[in-house]
Amino acid sequence: GKYRVISTKPMPGSRWIRLLTDQDCRVEICTEKKTILSVEDILALIGDRCDGVIGQLTEDWGEVLFCALKRAGGSAFSNMAVGYNNVDVGAATKYGIAVGNTPGVLTETTAELAASLSLAAARRIVEADQFMRAGLYDGWLPHLFVGNLLKGQTVGVIGAGRIGSAYARMMIEGFKMNLIYYDLYQATRLEKFVTAYGQFLKANGEQPVTWKRAATMEDVLREADVISLHPVLDKTTYHLINKDSLAIMKKEAILVNASRGPVIDEAALVEHLKVNPMFRVGLDVFEDEPYMKPGLADQKNAIVVPHIASASKWTREGMATLAALNVLGKIKGYPIWANPNNVEPFLDETGPAPA
Numbered sequence: 538g539k540y541r542v543i544s545t546k547p548m549p550g551s552r553w554i555r556l557l558t559d560q561d562c563r564v565e566i567c568t569e570k571k572t573i574l575s576v577e578d579i580l581a582l583i584g585d586r587c588d589g590v591i592g593q594l595t596e597d598w599g600e601v602l603f604c605a606l607k608r609a610g611g612s613a614f615s616n617m618a619v620g621y622n623n624v625d626v627g628a629a630t631k632y633g634i635a636v637g638n639t640p641g642v643l644t645e646t647t648a649e650l651a652a653s654l655s656l657a658a659a660r661r662i663v664e665a666d667q668f669m670r671a672g673l674y675d676g677w678l679p680h681l682f683v684g685n686l687l688k689g690q691t692v693g694v695i696g697a698g699r700i701g702s703a704y705a706r707m708m709i710e711g712f713k714m715n716l717i718y719y720d721l722y723q724a725t726r727l728e729k730f731v732t733a734y735g736q737f738l739k740a741n742g743e744q745p746v747t748w749k750r751a752a753t754m755e756d757v758l759r760e761a762d763v764i765s766l767h768p769v770l771d772k773t774t775y776h777l778i779n780k781d782s783l784a785i786m787k788k789e790a791i792l793v794n795a796s797r798g799p800v801i802d803e804a805a806l807v808e809h810l811k812v813n814p815m816f817r818v819g820l821d822v823f824e825d826e827p828y829m830k831p832g833l834a835d836q837k838n839a840i841v842v843p844h845i846a847s848a849s850k851w852t853r854e855g856m857a858t859l860a861a862l863n864v865l866g867k868i869k870g871y872p873i874w875a876n877p878n879n880v881e882p883f884l885d886e887t888g889p890a891p892a
């Protein structure tokens with residue numbers, strides 16, 4: 538191979554490797570045992586000749602690495618993730634490195650995990666499973682693990698982009714929930730879906746579902762029974778959910794986060810869970826991954842899973858393929874899938890921000 542391409546982790550499937558090796562690339566996959574590579578580890582990988590890198594969301598891609606990649610003759614970096622809060626795109630641009638991410642292929646898989654967490658929290662699945670395994674079940678009781686009925690309740694979505702909209706659709710169609718959402722952009726296609734589904738239910742003599750685009754995020758927090766967070770992580774969404782926002786949520790609300798950990802002030806959440814036993818949370822991401830804030834693991838009203846929202850075989854192979862194509866495309870001068878340098882905020886159709 539003419540070009541040297543590095544992947545900082547082994548990735549699922551073999552298609553991504555074939556795509557690269559078929560097109561003049563030599564692929565080197567880092568086999569380092571430790572889960573999170575440091576900047577020094579990656580510098581050593583890049584060495585003095587490297588054309589492109591496929592990296593992971595656990596790595597800090599900033600000034601140091603992009604400068605080194607440039608010096609090694611590189612021109613392309615792709616995150617194997619849709620989120621790229623771990624990437625300093627400004628620094629990449631300064632060194633002429635194109636940056637790619639992997640949207641699209643993980644939309645439904647990630648939304649399904651958020652829906653799973655919503656259901657698991659509503660019906661207390663994890664607590665009930667632990668109870669069963671502990672040998673505590675000694676017969677059916679009218680009050681055993683009573684949870685929330687979703688039908689007719691309101692699902693709140695904060696960030697109604699690709700993933701947020703897919704999640705909303707699942708909860709609305711699957712469980713006949715009403716929608717309230719907050720986003721700077723209008724989710725026109727989602728609104729049309731809810732309207733049409735409401736008409737369908739009405740025609741069948743059922744209570745129609747409704748939608749509302751909230752003027753403020755606080756309206757969603759106050760009105761929704763199940764709230765799922767799907768914003769990008771940046772300065773404006775850091776600790777979006779904090780002590781004050783938790784305080785205005787319903788006492789029996791369910792909060793789900795499969796976006797990025799720092800969107801929630803996790804220490805404040807632990808305090809809130811302690812004093813509100815009926816408030817339940819489903820978390821896929823954490824503020825200081827891989828750690829949890831003290832006390833979180835002791836809360837029965839919290840369900841915690843290790844950042845697995847995009848973890849379906851099809852999606853992970855798709856993410857690897859896209860990441861490889863991003864790097865290959867830049868090296869070979871083909872148009873690339875997605876480049877955060879010029880990617881548009883996702884929406885099916887965009888509209889003006891609410892006044």
Ligand code: GLV
Pocket residue numbers: 594617618619620621643847
């Ligand atoms: C995973 O967290 C991703 O952003 O793809």
Ligand code: GLV
Pocket residue numbers: none
């Ligand atoms: C519960 O198991 C019921 O049959 O009502």
